[in-house]
Amino acid sequence: MGHAAATVCRRRRRLIPVFRPPTPSTGGRAPARDALLEVRAATAADLAALLGIEDACFPTDRMSQRSLRRMLASGNATLVAHRGGEAIGYCCVLFRRGGTAARLYSIAVHPDHAGRGAGTLLLAAAEDAARAAGCRALRLEVRARDAFAVAWYTRAGYRPVADLPRYYADGAPARRLAKPLPAAPSTARGPEAKDA
């Protein structure tokens, strides 16, 4: 898949987990295209599978085992999509204490499973996690020249808010996109603010 190896939406910076959201629920809002496809919170037992997805999806700027392990142990949300028990994709959503916007740090679906709805389900679950944490928007960075990814996010309701020249390690520009998130029925902020 041409686009699969071309996009990295994460920014190269140290992660500072500050907030522990409730376990996200997709609540059946995002229709899965097959009955076996589900999203749940990732655990340390998913580490090897997530590393395999990283390797398959990203030629550069991969999350290392250490960063993934730290992400899993942090107060941020790491969600895994699985089909019939096999982890096929994941996403990471970062929260900042007091912040009103969450950040989609990474999202990837193994190329063998792309185009079958897992990415859309993960994106919806990321939005659910952001809402559940009391955030009013989800933002992300995407390679500006990755027409597939930009179009994919645009179809999902994301709009450009900034252009970031020379954002990536290879000097490529990014586009920052954001989507407003309507308030969740329960306006409760997550269970507790937590230092890393």
Ligand SMILES: CC(C)(COP(=O)(O)OP(=O)(O)OC[C@H]1O[C@@H](n2cnc3c(N)ncnc32)[C@H](O)[C@@H]1OP(=O)(O)O)[C@@H](O)C(=O)NCCC(=O)NCCS
């Ligand atoms: C971007 C990505 C997460 C999308 O995941 P996905 O599971 O393929 O997404 P979906 O199946 O939900 O949606 C893909 C869309 O492209 C369409 N599509 C068509 N041909 C496709 C193909 N060969 N592969 C993937 N999608 C294809 C699908 O029909 C679908 O259309 P829709 O949005 O109108 O329904 C995934 O392609 C990926 O991991 N890419 C590599 C990493 C990456 O680029 N991450 C994003 C960083 S910003």
